[in-house]
Amino acid sequence: MIDATIKHDSRQARNLVAIKVIHTAAWAVFAACILAIPVAGFETQFRLAAILSCIVLFECLVLAVNRCRCPLTPIAARFTQDRADNFDIYLPLWLARYNKQIFGTLFVAGELFVLLRWLSRH
Secondary structure, three states, X not given: OHHHHHHHHHXXXXXXXXXXXXXXXXXXXXXXXXXXXXXXXXXXXXXXXXXXXXXXXXXXXXXXXXXXXXXXHHHHHOOOOOOOOOOOOOOOHXXXXXXXXXXXXXXXXXXXXXXXXXXXXX
């Protein structure tokens, strides 16, 4: 019986690691898009800025549909009792806790920068 419990716990841990890796990779893609938007605007690559914006807005839609949570969070919750803000992602606790505020602000600021840059060129 103990051997079965150890195998079950090991499987749970592997599943949680896999979800955290996928979640962190997805987060990195969206964070990179947000950071690249003002760079694209600065380089007058407005089409690229628009594509990046659409990618981020799609993620915002996914979060909105899931009550402002990543759809991977409830899946990760099946494999652990931990509910720290970073239980489902490989981010420092402070960044996981304030992720939406930090990157939401950066996204809006980047969008405003691109808009102003575009308006100044037309």
